[in-house]
Amino acid sequence: MTDTKTPAQVRTILAVDQLDNTSDADKPVSTAGQAALDLKSDTSAVLTKADNLASLASAPTARTSLGLGDAAVKDEDDLSIGTATQAALDAKASTFTGLRTQHFRELASARDTLPKAAVVILLGQSLNAARGSIAQSAANGKTMMFVGGAHASAWGFWSTNVENAAHYSEMASSVVLAEGGDGQSPCAGVGAAIVGGVFDRSYVCSIAIGSRGIDKLSAGGPKANLAAAIERGCALAVAAGYDPQVMFYSAHGEADATASMSEDDYYAKAKFYYEGAQLQAAQFMGKPRYQAPVILTQPILQQNEDARSIKEAIRRIAHDTPGVIDLGSIYQWPAETDRIHPTPTSYVMRGEAIGKAFRSYFESGDQTIPLEIVDVTWDGSTEFVATFNAPIVKDTTLNVGQNLVTTLAEDGFEWIDNGSQVAVTAISYEGYKVRGTLGAGPSGTTAQQVLRIAEQTTPSTLTAGATNLAGSIVRADKDGWPSIIDHTYDNRVWAMPQRFTNVRDA
Amino acid sequence: MAYAFEIPGYMQGYIFSDSSEDYYDATSKTFHDQAGYGDKAGLTIHTGSTVFDTLDSRRGVKLDNTFHGSFKMPIPWQGSVVAVMRPELLTSGTHNSYPLIFGDASSNSSNGKLQLSHFSGQRRLTWGTPNGSLSAVDSQADDLMRVFSASTDQLTRKSYVTNDGSTVTEATAPTSTTNGNAVAVESAITGARFGEIKGISGNVTLETDLVVRMYEMHFFAGNIWTNHATKAAAFMTSLRAKYGVS
Numbered sequence: 001m002t003d004t005k006t007p008a009q010v011r012t013i014l015a016v017d018q019l020d021n022t023s024d025a026d027k028p029v030s031t032a033g034q035a036a037l038d039l040k041s042d043t044s045a046v047l048t049k050a051d052n053l054a055s056l057a058s059a060p061t062a063r064t065s066l067g068l069g070d071a072a073v074k075d076e077d078d079l080s081i082g083t084a085t086q087a088a089l090d091a092k093a094s095t096f097t098g099l100r101t102q103h104f105r106e107l108a109s110a111r112d113t114l115p116k117a118a119v120v121i122l123l124g125q126s127l128n129a130a131r132g133s134i135a136q137s138a139a140n141g142k143t144m145m146f147v148g149g150a151h152a153s154a155w156g157f158w159s160t161n162v163e164n165a166a167h168y169s170e171m172a173s174s175v176v177l178a179e180g181g182d183g184q185s186p187c188a189g190v191g192a193a194i195v196g197g198v199f200d201r202s203y204v205c206s207i208a209i210g211s212r213g214i215d216k217l218s219a220g221g222p223k224a225n226l227a228a229a230i231e232r233g234c235a236l237a238v239a240a241g242y243d244p245q246v247m248f249y250s251a252h253g254e255a256d257a258t259a260s261m262s263e264d265d266y267y268a269k270a271k272f273y274y275e276g277a278q279l280q281a282a283q284f285m286g287k288p289r290y291q292a293p294v295i296l297t298q299p300i301l302q303q304n305e306d307a308r309s310i311k312e313a314i315r316r317i318a319h320d321t322p323g324v325i326d327l328g329s330i331y332q333w334p335a336e337t338d339r340i341h342p343t344p345t346s347y348v349m350r351g352e353a354i355g356k357a358f359r360s361y362f363e364s365g366d367q368t369i370p371l372e373i374v375d376v377t378w379d380g381s382t383e384f385v386a387t388f389n390a391p392i393v394k395d396t397t398l399n400v401g402q403n404l405v406t407t408l409a410e411d412g413f414e415w416i417d418n419g420s421q422v423a424v425t426a427i428s429y430e431g432y433k434v435r436g437t438l439g440a441g442p443s444g445t446t447a448q449q450v451l452r453i454a455e456q457t458t459p460s461t462l463t464a465g466a467t468n469l470a471g472s473i474v475r476a477d478k479d480g481w482p483s484i485i486d487h488t489y490d491n492r493v494w495a496m497p498q499r500f501t502n503v504r505d506a
Numbered sequence: 507m508a509y510a511f512e513i514p515g516y517m518q519g520y521i522f523s524d525s526s527e528d529y530y531d532a533t534s535k536t537f538h539d540q541a542g543y544g545d546k547a548g549l550t551i552h553t554g555s556t557v558f559d560t561l562d563s564r565r566g567v568k569l570d571n572t573f574h575g576s577f578k579m580p581i582p583w584q585g586s587v588v589a590v591m592r593p594e595l596l597t598s599g600t601h602n603s604y605p606l607i608f609g610d611a612s613s614n615s616s617n618g619k620l621q622l623s624h625f626s627g628q629r630r631l632t633w634g635t636p637n638g639s640l641s642a643v644d645s646q647a648d649d650l651m652r653v654f655s656a657s658t659d660q661l662t663r664k665s666y667v668t669n670d671g672s673t674v675t676e677a678t679a680p681t682s683t684t685n686g687n688a689v690a691v692e693s694a695i696t697g698a699r700f701g702e703i704k705g706i707s708g709n710v711t712l713e714t715d716l717v718v719r720m721y722e723m724h725f726f727a728g729n730i731w732t733n734h735a736t737k738a739a740a741f742m743t744s745l746r747a748k749y750g751v752s
Binding site (some may be wrong): 017021096099104107165166167168171202215218219220223224225226227228231269272275276278279280282284286288417 | 546547727
């Protein structure tokens, strides 16, 4: 082996001879090392532990040494907020989110200490101008009507000018509801029934009279009038020192039932309209969380598919829309000679029912629900049992409806076997239940059986006094109440036309 | 800084940006109501896809007719609107249709609406009532950002317009015998339309004559220029600063 080199020689050859024997004094400060040193303070500028202990022997001296001037130590309660801290807090308080949150908190509780006034907007009532016809309402002195600021009997604007938006003058003031002519309006009944309890006063306005269809209500003047009525009703209540609570009652399904409107079309348009009404109520009240109740009643008509479609659409809207209440059929008898419109007194009775339903909603949170069949069992032969959602009775005095084919129906009950009507020969009442007997045993399966109430197609005009009508012959037992206005009347909740398809085996 | 909710009667409002979920929900294509009245007060794009657009670092939507929406009109009878918008005139001359910012069909002059039009180099924002009985116009000769406000007042039967919060122009009131439609604004059965230019539902042909970028739109009860002028002016001043309007 020749030319042997030592490790030191090899390092020299490779020019790395300083690699492992550089003295500490000769080592330069690396870049990283210098960067780390830059983060440190010179020892001359730092108080040592001994320095601090010496300085702390005298607090003022210590504060001076620490650059704290003459600041004295204070309890937490005595500490003031520094200028910078206060500035920072000020900036926080004025942020968009903070101010907005505060704003909505204030809105939510606005006017809470004031007495409450009901602002009731009636939508799409009958053609005759809305009038109070009962002096009793005037006597309470707390039901105000504000269209035109005129005597209630002078209302002609809405029936003659239904497509136009209201003039401000018609909404500028209100007067106590007074006895008018023989108009047809639930206004008087609503006002009479709603005052007392939660509400110390009511403002009642009826809009779109004579233009009851949802298409009419949704377009042109009536749409602007809805906003006008809500806005002015709230403004009048606030000006009088009240906290307004807006609510709606709509009967316009009646018109749509005769207008060949489909269920889905009516559902979509009416739902949009009512949700818009609820939104505008909250907006004009300045209460973002307020959900105005909307009471709908079922059309009295029942002789065609369109009427049934509207009834079903109303059920769906009430089911799908918070705050919307399906009050079912609450018509009172007698009717006018056209057998369609209730008499003025009957209209007022209807208003009482609406007013009471609103009071129930606000005072106890209850929602009045329509009388309905909720269950039907069939024994596979000739006996069936229908269960309602309330105790029922047969009422042969206040009924209204259409004559049925009496050989097939009894008390408005009809049985359909796989599409064919089977005679109902007997009906008995017991609490929540109705027991029925069929003239012959159906041949179809259980799933093919249908129990209908008051749904028979017939061209007959409405009539009263008979015991075999497709209409309001079945009513809730003990659900009536003495009328405020006319003690010869009771308001009652009637069974509305219904088609029950989920029949099950007994 | 002044905000919309500091003006009494703030009813409904939108910020046309997708920079925050508080402004826009991409799934439902809905601009959320900024006044706090919830989902029912949203503005939903129902036809086409929302066109967001950034110009001079400002995020907004570009109403070019390729998307349409609607919302529940808060002031069909009377009320006020404050909006931030920026016109873009692409071609001069006679145009067949103009951008509908909101209202009923843009193709029908008898419908109430807020609409941008063009005449002799002027970009005209028109706040109009049905039959043109009452209209307030704000004009500009350029394509610069604009803060705009208009009111309709049933008590005075006038409309009001301003672009700076200090000079408020009043339109002449129609005669007292004219029916209420001369003053009220909205008549759309499905709510206020937003962004239509051709005036034909479903027609989303790209507009190449005149478009408008929208940044904010806020609605108030009543006439803010007679009832709350100081706060309304402060809000407009803040919007002008926010959007760099000199």
